[in-house]
Amino acid sequence: xxxxxxxxxxxxxxxxxxxxxxxxxxxxxxxxxxxxxxxxxxxxxxxxxxxxxxxxxxxxxxxxxxxxxxxxxxxxxxxxxxxxxxxxxxxxxxxxxxxxxxxxxxxxxxxxxxxxxxxxxxxxxxx
Numbered sequence: 001x002x003x004x005x006x007x008x009x010x011x012x013x014x015x016x017x018x019x020x021x022x023x024x025x026x027x028x029x030x031x032x033x034x035x036x037x038x039x040x041x042x043x044x045x046x047x048x049x050x051x052x053x054x055x056x057x058x059x060x061x062x063x064x065x066x067x068x069x070x071x072x073x074x075x076x077x078x079x080x081x082x083x084x085x086x087x088x089x090x091x092x093x094x095x096x097x098x099x100x101x102x103x104x105x106x107x108x109x110x111x112x113x114x115x116x117x118x119x120x121x122x123x124x125x126x127x
Contacts, residue, residue: 035094
């Protein structure tokens with residue numbers, strides 16, 4: 001699908017509904033990547049896009065370790081309708097050396113972790 005204007009893209013995303021036969025109320029997107037990849041910056045960009053101006057939503061910056069410390073769901077509201085979009089974006093702590101995601105990832109994908117859950121326990125690796 002090609003959009004001619006920003007407004008067309010915005011309306012498409014704001015009016016998105018999953019196929020009826022899927023029997024789900026919305027779609028969740030999981031952001032998981034290494035430290036510094038720009039996951040939180042992407043969240044701010046999406047919120048700013050819908051707000052029509054610069055928005056602050058999550059901690060961003062540059063650091064050796066992840067600035068995001070917990071598993072958090074962000075919902076975006078469409079300003080004209082004041083309704084939340086039918087999709088949510090789940091942000092995770094950046095993956096870094098010495099942290100294991102294997103146990104938490106299964107729970108994340110099954111939808112069994114609460115909002116603001118502290119993900120990724122430090123693991124000591126043995127030779």
